[in-house]
Amino acid sequence: MNDPKVVVALDFDDQNKALRFVDDLEPGSCRLKVGKEMFTYFGPAFVRELTRRNFDVFLDLKFHDIPNTVAKACVAAAELGVWMVNLHASGGSRMMEASRKALEAYGSERPLLIAVTVLTSMSAEELAETGVPRTPEQQVLYLAELTKRAGLDGVVCSAQEAALLKRTFGQSFKLITPGIRPVGSELGDQHRVMTPEQAISAGVDYMVIGRPITQSSAPLAALNAINDSIIKRV
Numbered sequence: 001m002n003d004p005k006v007v008v009a010l011d012f013d014d015q016n017k018a019l020r021f022v023d024d025l026e027p028g029s030c031r032l033k034v035g036k037e038m039f040t041y042f043g044p045a046f047v048r049e050l051t052r053r054n055f056d057v058f059l060d061l062k063f064h065d066i067p068n069t070v071a072k073a074c075v076a077a078a079e080l081g082v083w084m085v086n087l088h089a090s091g092g093s094r095m096m097e098a099s100r101k102a103l104e105a106y107g108s109e110r111p112l113l114i115a116v117t118v119l120t121s122m123s124a125e126e127l128a129e130t131g132v133p134r135t136p137e138q139q140v141l142y143l144a145e146l147t148k149r150a151g152l153d154g155v156v157c158s159a160q161e162a163a164l165l166k167r168t169f170g171q172s173f174k175l176i177t178p179g180i181r182p183v184g185s186e187l188g189d190q191h192r193v194m195t196p197e198q199a200i201s202a203g204v205d206y207m208v209i210g211r212p213i214t215q216s217s218a219p220l221a222a223l224n225a226i227n228d229s230i231i232k233r234v
């Protein structure tokens with residue numbers, strides 16, 4: 001596969017277990033995501049080990065801080081050689097623009113810079129609880145607009161919002177969607193979910209999938225089944 005669509009979320013608390021899991025994977029069949037749990041336990045060395053094995057790594061630390069701090073954190077991610085890095089769009093356009101500019105020095109080698117809109121675990125009620133006076137869909141659209149104007153590569157959103165965002169912002173604006181659940185798998189803490197086939201049909205560029213693969217009794221078979229299910233639609 002030239003451009004694997006599945007980004008496996010490596011949310012393990014044991015590095016050796018994670019690496020044994022990765023031993024069975026091919027860089028051509030998926031990309032890998034390192035998030036807050038693994039990065040806090042195992043740090044940059046773990047990320048370097050994955051890039052050494054030729055995997056594209058999405059460093060998912062969802063930066064949200066003052067513009068100078070986030071821009072420098074994005075540079076640190078570029079130094080690590082990751083494929084993609086993210087920040088929270090709600091940090092504002094000045095923070096996003098500073099980060100984009102800081103990555104310009106890396107030219108075509110720079111990581112993709114992606115903004116999180118509304119977390120896929122959030123329901124309408126939970127979003128309202130944070131003081132946002134919009135539906136999740138309206139807020140995703142609002143933050144995606146801010147992200148596009150700041151010149152970032154795309155957003156993290158739910159696949160439920162993908163068709164609307166592709167229509168509004170065009171094909172080149174990348175959509176990365178967690179909250180993916182193959183038919184029959186448990187929702188866990190996710191709320192705004194879709195199946196892999198639905199997500200690809202909606203125009204999603206990359207799907208982040210964790211527990212349905214990593215917690216499966218046959219993880220490789222679970223990944224292969226997802227890849228097979230979307231291959232006709234890519």
Ligand SMILES: O=C(O)c1cc(=O)[nH]c(=O)n1[C@@H]1O[C@H](COP(=O)(O)O)[C@@H](O)[C@H]1O
Nearest residue numbers: 009035060118119120156178208209210211
């Ligand atoms: O940025 C992310 O990756 C992310 C954004 C979001 O809105 N929702 C979301 O679930 N994620 C991440 O995507 C992964 C989803 O994992 P599973 O729910 O196990 O498939 C987790 O590692 C989350 O941290």
